[in-house]
Amino acid sequence: MPEKPAILKLDDKEFVLPVLVGSEGERAVDVRTLRDTTGHITFDDGYGNTGACESGVTFIDGEKGILRYRGYSIEELAEKSTFIETAYLLIYGQLPSAAQLAAFKERILDNAQVHEGLRIALSGFPSTAHPMAVLSATLNTLGCYYPELGTNERAHDLAQLDEAAAVLISKVRTLAALAHRAKEGQPPVYPKPGLNYCGNFLHLMFSQPNADSEIHPEVAKALDLILLLHADHEQNCSTSTVRMVASGGANLFASVSAGVCALWGPLHGGANQAVIEMLEEIHRSGDDGSRFIAAAKDKSSGVRLMGFGHRVYKNYDPRAKIIKAQCDKVLKVLGRKDPLLDIAMRLEDAALNDPYFKQRNLYPNVDFYSGIILKAIGIPSEMFTVIFAIGRMPGWISHWKEIAEAPKQKIHRPRQVYVGETLRSYVPIEKRG
Numbered sequence: 001m002p003e004k005p006a007i008l009k010l011d012d013k014e015f016v017l018p019v020l021v022g023s024e025g026e027r028a029v030d031v032r033t034l035r036d037t038t039g040h041i042t043f044d045d046g047y048g049n050t051g052a053c054e055s056g057v058t059f060i061d062g063e064k065g066i067l068r069y070r071g072y073s074i075e076e077l078a079e080k081s082t083f084i085e086t087a088y089l090l091i092y093g094q095l096p097s098a099a100q101l102a103a104f105k106e107r108i109l110d111n112a113q114v115h116e117g118l119r120i121a122l123s124g125f126p127s128t129a130h131p132m133a134v135l136s137a138t139l140n141t142l143g144c145y146y147p148e149l150g151t152n153e154r155a156h157d158l159a160q161l162d163e164a165a166a167v168l169i170s171k172v173r174t175l176a177a178l179a180h181r182a183k184e185g186q187p188p189v190y191p192k193p194g195l196n197y198c199g200n201f202l203h204l205m206f207s208q209p210n211a212d213s214e215i216h217p218e219v220a221k222a223l224d225l226i227l228l229l230h231a232d233h234e235q236n237c238s239t240s241t242v243r244m245v246a247s248g249g250a251n252l253f254a255s256v257s258a259g260v261c262a263l264w265g266p267l268h269g270g271a272n273q274a275v276i277e278m279l280e281e282i283h284r285s286g287d288d289g290s291r292f293i294a295a296a297k298d299k300s301s302g303v304r305l306m307g308f309g310h311r312v313y314k315n316y317d318p319r320a321k322i323i324k325a326q327c328d329k330v331l332k333v334l335g336r337k338d339p340l341l342d343i344a345m346r347l348e349d350a351a352l353n354d355p356y357f358k359q360r361n362l363y364p365n366v367d368f369y370s371g372i373i374l375k376a377i378g379i380p381s382e383m384f385t386v387i388f389a390i391g392r393m394p395g396w397i398s399h400w401k402e403i404a405e406a407p408k409q410k411i412h413r414p415r416q417v418y419v420g421e422t423l424r425s426y427v428p429i430e431k432r433g
């Protein structure tokens with residue numbers, strides 16, 4: 001039975017608005033004809049109530065703490081899949097056969113190296129450059145080395161997507177490691193064919209030209225899990241940015257490079273760096289966490305409990321649960337104890353029992369514990385958001401593909417409620433006060 005429409009009453013006139021129902025039962029009032037029929041637009045600052053698209057990639061139920069990629073629960077994928085298999089699932093919509101997975105992996109491996117010109121360009125950034133700035137710039141530059149993969153001609157770019165996706169998934173990791181090495185003033189090392197995706201990343205980050213660093217398989221596995229958990233998260237700030245840029249017809253390289261910029265902010269992907277800095281500051285100051293919690297509740301302090309709260313989750317972020325369990329494992333494997341983990345657990349316990357956080361449904365998000373694992377692996381905090389970007393690449397590609405394949409190509413162009421000056425006359429400079 002078709003869903004009953006919504007009736008909107010404006011100036012004593014009634015307007016019928018269809019109601020759309022998603023495959024998981026979410027309902028949306030379809031306002032696509034609203035402006036034409038009523039002369040009104042909707043107002044939704046921050047888009048909290050706006051469905052900007054139909055998407056078949058990821059499903060989230062924030063109230064229940066559910067996250068699924070292409071219908072598979074994040075818990076099951078975290079336990080049974082790998083980042084690369086999950087990347088395939090996100091981009092192509094189905095789990096790969098053994099032959100499809102082998103071909104996908106081979107394509108990624110074949111693309112592990114970056115061009116010498118790009119490597120030289122990377123070494124030219126100042127050592128003060130944040131690796132997210134370097135990553136965004138070099139991902140866009142990467143497209144210049146593949147003019148045939150990113151032409152801004154939609155049908156052509158879509159036909160080349162298999163190769164463009166492999167180039168980006170593979171090289172984002174190499175570029176990230178090179179950005180780190182350039183900053184540290186270290187010479188580059190080259191990818192090794194025998195290593196898997198994360199093993200190669202750790203090698204590219206930490207090996208020396210004449211001395212390969214030892215790659216602990218459990219550490220590579222933990223990193224793989226972190227990437228898998230970050231691989232997509234439906235219409236968040238960076239993915240919406242990728243979709244927005246893509247909607248104008250821009251190629252995949254340009255679109256994901258914009259996604260990196262959007263991810264960088266501390267309210268989004270930059271939170272993982274901010275969490276570890278917060279924990280270090282609490283540790284340095286000798287606070288047991290209670291002073292920080294008090295400051296986070298005080299609006300005049302400008303302080304937030306980083307890694308807590310989420311626009312969509314009003315429950316425990318399912319990714320945070322998985323990462324928290326992994327924290328213990330990694331520290332054990334590496335024979336480390338990190339006082340920051342104790343502080344994080346104390347903060348979590350205090351916040352979850354505090355009326356301020358309870359009333360606002362603020363729970364740990366994916367960033368709360370991920371930094372502790374990354375720090376244990378030896379990844380510097382400035383690289384944390386870069387790791388997030390490597391993980392999110394398959395998600396961005398899937399959303400770019402969804403936009404590119406849409407039967408009706410429509411540029412994203414929101415409206416506004418203008419609240420500025422009304423028409424006024426230009427005043428010559430000598431007559432201005």
Ligand code: ACO
Pocket residue numbers: 266267268269271296297303304305306307308309310311312360362365366367
């Ligand atoms: N610490 C203290 N108070 C908080 C926090 C926090 N971490 N998060 C939200 N609040 C409070 C707000 O002050 C607000 O209080 P009020 O109702 O009294 O004004 C209320 O909770 C709602 O917060 P909003 O900012 O309106 O919620 P929104 O959905 O816009 O923001 C966000 C979500 C940005 C994630 C926010 O919770 C936050 O800033 N968290 C810390 C940063 C962080 O961890 N970001 C990573 C998110 S996950 C990701 O992007 C991968």
